[in-house]
Amino acid sequence: DAIVLLGHQGQLLVASPSKKLVILRLATDKGSKFNRNTFFKAVKNRVSGDDKDAPLKEAAVENNPKGSLHLRDLFKVPALIRRYTAKEYCSCRFVVGRSQEACFADIALTMPMMPQINLESKKVTTKFFIGDAAAAEFTGQKFGCRLLN
DSSP states (O other), rough: OOEEEEESSSEEEEEEEEGGGEEEOOOOOOOOSOOOOHHHHHHHHHHHHTTTOOOOOOOOOOOOEEEEEEHHHTTTHHHHHHHHHHHHHHIIIIIIOOOOOHHHHTTTTTTSOEEEEEEETEEEOOOOOSSSSEEEEETTTTOOEEOOO
């Protein structure tokens, strides 16, 4: 049970009622590059650790100067993120009417691969090598996009 909200400038809000946990990350500072893997690893360690009152430590900055995608990143994208990305991209393209490039730039932080877009049926699907696909479809201007699975 968790909700994840992602902003276009790198903001992040994660809430888990069962863990009584809320995590808020503001936009990236100009001097440091955000590494989502390091961030989520630190969150996982904090949530699953024994000492819930331990002082917070600053995560080491991992530099990837080329910005290349590692294959292991593709296997770490959880189902919630796949579903969120399908819905977000569908809304960006079909409700707001932005370009494919602009919409992908918005979701690039959370989704390392371009979703599959069917312009005829106005359906967006996100799938990786393993795991289930997530899909969203445009239902019209009144209701926007909805998740299919």
